[in-house]
Amino acid sequence: MPRIRKPTTTTAQRKPGKRAGLDLQQIVDAARLIEVDALSMQSLADSLSVDRKALNYHVKDKPTLLGLMAMDAFSARFSGTDIAAADSWEDACRIYGMGFFEGVRSVGGLAEYLWFGGSVAAWALEPSEALFQRLKDAGFADEAAVRLVAMLISMSLSHARDAAQAVAEGDRPRTRALKAALRDAQPVAYTNLSRIAELGVDTYGTTQMEVVLDMLIAGARTRLEKT
Template identity: 30%
Template sequence: MQAVAEALGVDPKALNYHVGDREGLRALVAFDVFATELRRVELPADGDWRLVVRSYAAALRDAFIRLGVLATSFHLPAASGLGALAPVERVLRSLLDAGFDVEQAGRALTLITETAYTAGRAAVLVAQNRVHPNVPEVVSALQGAASDDFPVLREVLASREGQTPDHGQLEFDLTVVIAGLERVLAPEGGASTPVR
């Protein structure tokens, strides 16, 4: 903190008063990096809501990845500042224009944001560990099991061997989310499904 205060040209006591500790400083820097990345996002202005959702989620994931080692210091929600809120407004407008009501759009935004955040967090963990941290634990557990136990889980792990750990995961997640949102928008019978 002393070195940071010197680099900023401020009194260390003032820095400690406003920031508190090292983790507080890391959280502020992480927020700044994330907000800067979100301000750079340009979502399609007149695009289909599905394209807007996919673009937003990819940008959010990428912003989280840019945090790198600071990712553990960043927690949602963290979108304060007008620049960081512009993409959020664009997604909401796109959902409303597609026919979702305000409550549905808000819930959809939460789901999309959490999906992208999770994808970004997983990508950072993989970058730091070269493999998702859960994989070695599962492999270790399977080594202690009989060879004919958990055949489907073994097949899933084998099918992913050699792939980058997040290979297609966000795209799959978004395909499922969008399919669900389409169902909310136009279920059988034509009436929209109420939010529960």
Template identity: 30%
Template sequence: MSGTNNELIKSFESSAPAAAAVSEPPAAEQTNRFRRPRGHRAGLNIDKIIKAARSLPQNQLSMQAVANTLGVDRKALNHYVHDRENLLSIVAAVEFSEAFDDLNVPEDADWRTVASAFAHSNANGMLAAGLLSDYLRLGSNTAARFLKASEMLLRSLKNAGLDIDTAIRCVAVINNACAAYTRDVAIAKHSVAALRHELLTEALKEEQEDTFPLLQEVAERPILTTDSEQLDFAISVVLDGIEEIIEKHNSK
């Protein structure tokens, strides 16, 4: 795992469940009172657990699968990870937050440059989280990089002339566009259903060719709407709309 995640890892480790309290042992057992917790005895730490978890297919990720990968008892993980849901949340957060590591935008960049960089990092983070997106929680352990990027975007929109309420709505629209794109990518990647143009072709079989001429043309020219070009297009459409809103605000 890259060094950029050191603070994130330490934060997870410090917030992990503490070892259960035990009563004071008899005097004869005093020499054993400072035995290390099970996780430490197994040579574990949160860094190793996350690395092992990320090496597994997301649809096979479980406490037992991670334990098997590390060659330890499943209970050894509980010193650092509460349960499977906690494990999935941690991995999703790490995958998502790393996408913002490459968000290098100059301080004097215009709002459109900032918004485009934010949107691409957001979408890439969601794609990296993949099947774990539903478990993504931006708590204190993971929020720093995302919050920094969000603050930068809001500031650039305000500097462009928007009030804070409108800026918030613009950020929400950007987030929604990214979420819609990544959802389509996930469905196309993991679903056994036919692609949209295949479904359209099937639906048009019972119709005369001149009934829906444009849809016939669409079916014959399948455009992949889950590639990076589609993401660029979606972001461009959203930013064009925001630009019009900014112009209206500045013309008042």
């Protein structure tokens, strides 16, 4: 997946907003060197030794900038290189889903700024093209393939954000909330939940993602066999 980059222009060709000769990749690279808490449009302009208006030509505000940083980090981890070479469509789905999960998780606290729509849709062209080809070759109808890939994305994104929350809070939020609720309830009325709360199953890591993918793929395989 190519990194974010706009075509360069000569000095004579630059419009007023391009006087500094910046492109998006330069801006993102510079922003990555500044702590998120200290990052602002002005601090970034200062680090690049440009007027803030030069940044506004490319990036309108800090949330947009954080979104670009997250997308850049994500696209560096999520690639379609191995999908076409997978041994089966099931493995292709696993590679896609796990790559998506790891890509989102790699951006850490910036995950909330990832937005997979609009002009940044190019993040997934290569891996998605490869996956849809594998699904077509396996016999999936286009609508079924679209629904399967949408579920892969939704579940991978949701789980990655869950994992980021667990890291940020230093524990397992669902287990903590369940134990807190049981402390204020009658334990004998919730024997199953009390047992589950003490198991200590980690539902935030890679193992959980693997289980999610296995279950989703098993369901997709069953539907494919029926049709």
